Each structure stands twice: as structure tokens, then as C-alpha cells.
Amino acid sequence: MSNNGTTAAVKIIPLGGLHEIGKNTCVFEYNDEIFLLDAGLAFPTDEMHGVNIVLPDVTYLRENRHKIKGMIVTHGHEDHIGGIAFHLKQFDIPVIYGPRLAMAMLEGKLEEAGVRDRTELRSVRPRELVRIGSSFIVEFIRNTHSIADSFTVAIHTPLGVIIHTGDFKFDHTPVDGEHYDIQRLAEHGEKGVLCLISDSTNSEVPGHTPSERSVYPNLDRIFMQAKGRVLVTTFASSVHRINMILELAQKHNRVVSVVGRSMLNVIAHARNLGYIKCPDNLLQPLHAIRQLPDENVLILTTGSQGEPMSAMTRISRGAHPHLKIREGDTVVFSANPIPGNTIAVVNTIDRLMMQGAKVIYGREQGIHVSGHGCQEDQKLMIALTRPKFFLPVHGEHRMLVKHSQTAQSMGIPAENMVIIQNGDVVGLSTEEIKVVGKVPAGIELVDTSGSGIVSGKVLQERQQMAADGIVTIAAAIDWNGKLMTKPDIHLRGVVTTINR
Amino acid sequence: MSNNGTTAAVKIIPLGGLHEIGKNTCVFEYNDEIFLLDAGLAFPTDEMHGVNIVLPDVTYLRENRHKIKGMIVTHGHEDHIGGIAFHLKQFDIPVIYGPRLAMAMLEGKLEEAGVRDRTELRSVRPRELVRIGSSFIVEFIRNTHSIADSFTVAIHTPLGVIIHTGDFKFDHTPVDGEHYDIQRLAEHGEKGVLCLISDSTNSEVPGHTPSERSVYPNLDRIFMQAKGRVLVTTFASSVHRINMILELAQKHNRVVSVVGRSMLNVIAHARNLGYIKCPDNLLQPLHAIRQLPDENVLILTTGSQGEPMSAMTRISRGAHPHLKIREGDTVVFSANPIPGNTIAVVNTIDRLMMQGAKVIYGREQGIHVSGHGCQEDQKLMIALTRPKFFLPVHGEHRMLVKHSQTAQSMGIPAENMVIIQNGDVVGLSTEEIKVVGKVPAGIELVDTSGSGIVSGKVLQERQQMAADGIVTIAAAIDWNGKLMTKPDIHLRGVVTTINR
């Protein structure tokens, strides 16, 4: 008992990642010491005109920068590491611990942003423990997810162990052979877990998420049937998927050209660290494969979400400088559209088909699986860790609610869990979990082209002009207030043809 | 043989409805006589700033107005009748034939637009035949769809019979007891159908579309379990669904308040014509149900697609003047989000949940079924009509392609079908089907608030200002070109904080 007979609570403060998928950013605090777990970015919705990146408001961290002892990264996805370079412009982080692949990707980002000197990057191995400040010891537990080298963490605190799942699924046949270390989870469950903080992405989906490996035979069949060139698009960071695609390319005697900066970047790092294994001559630049027969060519690109500037979208518009669709091409969408992107994706598919490509897409094809566990995976996580308290994260509100209902169905009392919002300060003691306060947790919108923050006011002005247009009137007035000439009136985006 | 030994072709010219779902508008032409089949509108995508309504370019009809002999309406959905009032401002249509419900809805629209005198509306009954011009006889064949009083049509032409399915599914247990007149379809199939023009909406979906009636027991169970008020949202035009909801409200002793102008409008017409049957005192205005116990109240609203100005969206924002969510309310989404609306819908659901409502949504609940047939329905249509030629319509490009593949799997040769775009002129003779020309078929964007057409230029300007903002500089210059005062600079929607 410290603090005059009351046990200090561990504070858990998510600044992002709730009521949304994206910009996961979580603060852990105990006795004036803070560490940060992940710091991601999100991508803008359609109404956020001219915005490329959405970041959480980190006022709380800026104002408490002296308390920050370090940071933990669970894996290398943008929604977990994409915000770090921006935040380091505002406050230093003494040390960042994380998996080798994420650290390699992060290093490039920090160098590009000119903030490489504001922190120290340290790679960790499975089962490694690191001390952060005087109260926290963090243990890295290998998990399975759509990116290689991903971790669940056990946070040892003076009050007990908190398990943060990170992003996870239970994949018992992982592509890289790196199994989920469920023995460590079970051991913690046996010894006692104070609180489980768990990934809610697929809490609305019944059943188990299939193994990443389940897409292999389906891609194999598609590659076998393809007569001409094959173009495959998937998420740039889906290291396991890319690994399988490269393996299948070899099997079907196809040389691979990778198109898209982010994918080239991930592949380079993953090959360096051995997470992607392929012979050097398998990968060739576009100009080198031009003279090869079509049946010996595979093109791997970004743009699986119909992103306007991505390689696949530009190809579909006939606007890619080096790559045109031709009759006989097979285009494979090895990714499902994220809800907000559906229209962009199907429009891309339509354009590719109109140019003569055979396009393989859709759930029935079995060429994409999620990297996040469904309800049965979430139950297994609770069964292994047997937590006293439960905190669903990484999801929109109704997903958190569903996840809490799943936890209740397994016997965790409703009063032992909270559904929280970004900025809620969760107080976790050995006796209870509850919201004890609130810190600023809005969003900051970044227009990277102008390298500035798009304020709420600017955004509102843009929305208004988009809806109505703008009229400018320039009038020269003399000292007596009389017009000197006919005023100059300019319309932009204004409807003038009232009748036709 | 006419025209110097060559058989004149029937021309089929879709001005809308292809490469999209919406604004279905199809021209039939033979020997200088034209009739129009349906004329709908579409709703704008997110990039169409400040636009409420999308219409097809009807230049071809305007320029050939003297050829127009009449029009056929298949059913009362907005994507089939929503454009007529706008078009009548540009050209007259001597007569419009269609189902009673659609004609009633259309009459109101034409009066509102002040064009009621530009045409004559004539209601038709099942199996009725109408002559249009000297070459066409159109037969109305009752079909089953999500709106009551819907038709498939058989178009008798000098070259043979063309079946246009309209929007359809095969619902063998229709809510209103009005069965699909498959005997007439079969009889045409037996006698010989020259061409089938068929609804492609669900051509990517395997299996049969379940009967509309299948949602009844699921809604029944939800209404039974609800302790407090029940709010249900569905499409305003889903007459069968509304009928079942009203019946279930009676069964569970709930009085119904309908909120949302379009739904009130459809219900009024459908009750007038007997398509919705319910006692007068079942329906009450909002203020009259205020004193009733919560368990005796059901509120039926628009907004199932998260439309920004709809009743349900405003309720979810706490912005509805007469209706606030309270703990214990059950909100039922009896509609699936159309792809482009998913984000708006799930955000609405999240907001309702955060205000304390229990929200029932999602495919697993069995509380929504499509009004359009899936692959097996589409096969049955082909099997019944045995057409020589096949023309898939009412769908985006890849849906048309899938539908044509379904037709090929049933033995129709690939050369007997065409995948067309809006504005393609299809020439149909007894010997072949092919694209023989092209007419203008762009889109016209309508900003109903300013009651004007939003041109491509205006739209482009709006998009640009939305992305970058605008800078205006007012400078007073004397005759020598020198600045007279400090120039006035105004920024709107421009990012100024480069550093922070």
C-alpha cells in the first residue's frame, strides 16, 4: 500500500484506436512514469478534403513529456507505427523496443522525417523482457498476424500482469513456421492475469479466422490457369502473402516485378531480415521483363484498396507510364476491400475488365483471409489468459460491445470490463477497472503535400466550398463610398444555369 | 423484308443503368418510332460535391422528341421513375403506361415539378396489352420485387418478342399474395423469345434470393424480445417490408409513428391502392404516442442507408427535434447498406449504441433480403424464356460480365449476347445482336438546392477547392501599375501552419 494507504492504480489511456480501426496509440502510466504502446496513423475519410494522414491529438504526451520512459511497438503496420515520426517532432522518447522488422521500417521513417536522433531503437526477440522505468517490465510473446514478426506483450506491473494482445489471430499453420507462443499465454493464465486488453477487429464475425496458408492452393490454381501475364495486388505489408506469391511465381516459372514504393520498401526490409526468402534473380525491374513471354511474368503491385495514386488504380485508368493492361492478362485482388473503399475497388475492377483483363476478386475465391481473429479466436484468447478484468480495444464502438459480450459469455462479469473512448483514463487496480478521467483525444489532420496540419476550421471551409462554390467580388470604392468601376465578380464551383 | 431487302433492326439504347446501379433509362426504336422504358435517377458519389441527384444525358431524346410515341414504367422505384419529371421539362411524352402504384407516385412528382400537363398517365393491370406507335405492343406481366405492383414486360415487335425483366426475383411466397406470372413467361419461351433483357444486380451472388416473407419470423422474434420502444428503419419504398412491420406492430400491441417524408408518401399511396392494409388508428403522429407506454410504441423511419439528412441519422446525432434515443430502445436496421453507404451506416449504428439503444443489424439477423434475384433466379428466368439473344442490364460492368457467363453456362452462345455501355446503340435483328452506334450518354448533376445543373467544370472547381482551398488577393493598382495600398489577402480552406 503506497500513497497514504490507497493502492495507486495503473492508468491506461488510449489516445487512438477506439471507435475506429486505425491510429492505435496507448499510454500506460504508473506513479508518474509513462510508456507508450504503439503509435499509428489512420487514413482520412472522404469528407476530409485534401488530408492524407490522420493522427491522434497527443497533447497529453506533449504536456507530460518528462514522464515518458520509453515505448513498445507490437508490429510494423502503419496503424501501429505510422505516427511515431510525427510525434517525435513534439517530444522525445528515450527508447523504443519492438520487433526487428518493425524497427527496420521505423528507422527509415525516422530518418526521412529527420528525427532519427530523438530516440533509440532496440530490436527484441521472442520471450525477451525489457524494463521500462522503475515499474514496468514488458515481455514480448510471439503471435501470428498478417505481418511477420508480430508480438503480444505481457506487461508486468506492481499490481499484476496486463496482457495486451496486439493484433492477432491464432494461425496454427503459419507461413513462416513461427507459431503463436500460446504456452506463454497459458502460463500467465495459470499464474493470474489482472487484465486482458484484446483486439476487437473481427468481434462481429462468428467462427475462426482461416490460416493464412489457406489462400495458397487457391492462388496456385489461379496461377496455373493463367495463360498470359499475372498481376497480383495485396497489402504492401502482408509479408506472408507476398512470401507465398513469390514462392508460387517460382513454381510457375514467372519472374516477378514489384510495382509500388511501399511494397518495394517492405520487401527490401523483410528480405534483409530473412522474413522473405527468394533468389535474387526472381525479382526484376519492369524494363527487364519486357522481353519475356507473358506466361513468364508476374507483376506484384499496391492498390488493392483502390487508392487513387496507387499503381493498380493508375494501371486500371490506363495512366501508368510503364504498364498497360492487355487482352489475356489475369489480375488477382488478394485482399478484401475495407468498407469505406468498396466503391473505389469495384470501379477499379470494372475498368480493368473493360480493358480486357480477367479479374479474380471476391470472398468466394478464397484468396484473402483476415489477419485478425474472429469470435472463436477471441474466446481462445480469453480461455488461455483467464483475465480478471477485460478491456476490448482496436475497433469501432459496436465491435467493442460485441467483444465484451463474448467475454461475458465466458463468465467474466460485466462490471469487470469497460467500453471506453479515445482519451478515457482507465484506472486499473487489483479491485476494479473504471474510467477515472479524460484527456484530450481529438484528431489532427495532416496534408503532407503542404506539410501542415489541416485545422477543423480549414476543413470546414473546404467542405463548404465543395458543396456551394465561392463568389469573389472585387470592387474599387472611392473615399465617398462610390463605386469607381464596374465590380469584378468571379465564380468558382458555383451553379449559374438556373434554367436550361 | 423492308428497306430495300434488308430487315430493319430494333434499336435498343440504354441511356443509363449500365456500369452502375441507378438511373435506368432505356430507349426502344423501330422505323422512326421511339418509346422509353423507365427513366430513373441515381444518387451522387462522394466526389460529386453539393450534388443531390444524377440524371442521364438525354440529348438523344431531346433531339428526337418528335419520334417519341410513349413510355413504359415497370415499377415505382426512384431508379426507374425519378428522372421523368426532369425530362418532361425538355420534351413531351404523349402517354406513360405503368402500374397503379408507380403512376400514383409519379403523379405527385409531376405535379410538384409543374409538368403534369406534359403527359398522360395510364395505369395498367397484369396481362394488359398496350399499343405504342405502329410497331410496338407491350404486355405487362406481374413479377415479384421489393416494391408492390411491379412488372416484367413482353415487347411485341415486328421482329419478335423482347422480354424485359424489369427488376425481379422469384418469390414463391410473396407478402401480398401476388405471384410472379411465370406461366406467361413460359408461354413466351415456348412460342419463341427473340431477346431477353435481364436484371443483373445480384449476378455475382450464388443461389436463390430468399423470399421477402423469410424476414417475418426474425422481426417477430425481435419485436417480442424488445422491452422498450422499437424503432425500425428500412427503404421507404419497400412496401412489402412495411406491410409486415405494420402487421407485427399490431400483433405486439404497438402503435406506429412514421417519420420521414418519403416513407409517409409511399405509405399513403400504397394504402390508397390497397397494397398496404392496416386500421387507421394503428398509425399515429409522433406527438400522439408520447403518452403511451414504451412497450406500445413502434417508430418506422427512413435513414437505413445513413443518409445525412434522414430521420434515423438525425436521431443518432441527437439532432431530431421530436425524437431522442433513450436507454431501453431497440433500433432495427431492416436493410443492408449499399456498398458506398457502409461507413455512414456503421457510424449511425455506433452513435445509436453510444446513446443507449440496443441496435439490431447485420446479415446474420435475417431481417433483410434483396429484391433482386441471384444466380439461380437468373438461370430460371433464362430457362423459362429460352431467348435467342441475351442482353444483361441493371448492373455494373463486372455484374453484366458475370450474368453473361451464367447465360453461356445455359447454352446461349457468346456471340448471341453483348456487354454494352450507356449510350451504345444495340441493333437487334432476327439474325444478330450487335452494337451499331453510339449516342451521348454522360451524366447531368443536379443541385436541387440551387435548382440548377452542376456542370463538369463547376464540379472540378469544387473538387480542387476542397483539396487545396483558395487564396484571393485584392490589390488596388493605379494607372502606372503601382500598388495604391497594401493588398488584401484572404485564405479559405488553406493550410497556413507549416510548422507548429
Ligand SMILES: [Zn+2]
Ligand atoms: Zn492494427
Ligand SMILES: [Zn+2]
Ligand atoms: Zn496489424
Ligand SMILES: [Zn+2]
Ligand atoms: Zn432498379
Ligand SMILES: [Zn+2]
Ligand atoms: Zn426496383
